[in-house]
Amino acid sequence: MPTLVHEFTWPDRVVIGTVGAPGARTFYLQVRAGAQLVSIAMEKQQSALLAEKIDEILDQLITLDGNPFSVPTGTPVELVDNDPLEAVEEQFRTGAMGLGWDPATAQVVIEAYPLTEADADPDDEALDQDGVEAPEMLLVRMPVGTARAFTKRTREVVGAGRPLCPLCGYPMDPEGHVCTPPEL
Numbered sequence: 001m002p003t004l005v006h007e008f009t010w011p012d013r014v015v016i017g018t019v020g021a022p023g024a025r026t027f028y029l030q031v032r033a034g035a036q037l038v039s040i041a042m043e044k045q046q047s048a049l050l051a052e053k054i055d056e057i058l059d060q061l062i063t064l065d066g067n068p069f070s071v072p073t074g075t076p077v078e079l080v081d082n083d084p085l086e087a088v089e090e091q092f093r094t095g096a097m098g099l100g101w102d103p104a105t106a107q108v109v110i111e112a113y114p115l116t117e118a119d120a121d122p123d124d125e126a127l128d129q130d131g132v133e134a135p136e137m138l139l140v141r142m143p144v145g146t147a148r149a150f151t152k153r154t155r156e157v158v159g160a161g162r163p164l165c166p167l168c169g170y171p172m173d174p175e176g177h178v179c180t181p182p183e184l
Helices: 044-062 144-159
Strands: 004-008 013-019 026-033 036-042 090-102 107-114 136-143
Touching: 004 026, 004 036, 013 044, 013 144, 026 044, 026 136, 036 044, 044 090, 044 107, 044 144, 090 136, 107 144, 136 144
Parallel strands: 004 136, 036 090
Antiparallel strands: 013 026, 026 036, 090 107, 107 136
């Protein structure tokens, strides 16, 4: 069965956003090019790690002699995107991801694959393929300036959750928080 690829070569928008209240948020990677819009659910940790790794790639590229790909050190002001997510219709929940660099187009490349039952329980035997939908994936290519803007927004979204308890370091709920301070 061929894989359905949601491909975005020069997207108009690539953002991480959330739906829900802090403590119960669902994170989405949302990509739009013209009328094509795809939203995939991600874990908070996946979002944070994706931003971290993209920044690492961009920071390494800056160190190349003469910065041949014109990688910005900061986020270009004209690329800042603080708008909310557009209409969210979850395509799939993200399992495995890949991240790379295409020097031919000077773009960061993100690949995202759906979470599978095998990902959830590695002890399961091979899944029965009868009635299973076609496998799919998201493939996004974004230029270096867009990638910097993406990482800035992602860090802000991830950091906008519940405040951390100054005693135990765990997130505090609005209803209250019970913790055991660390022993001194």
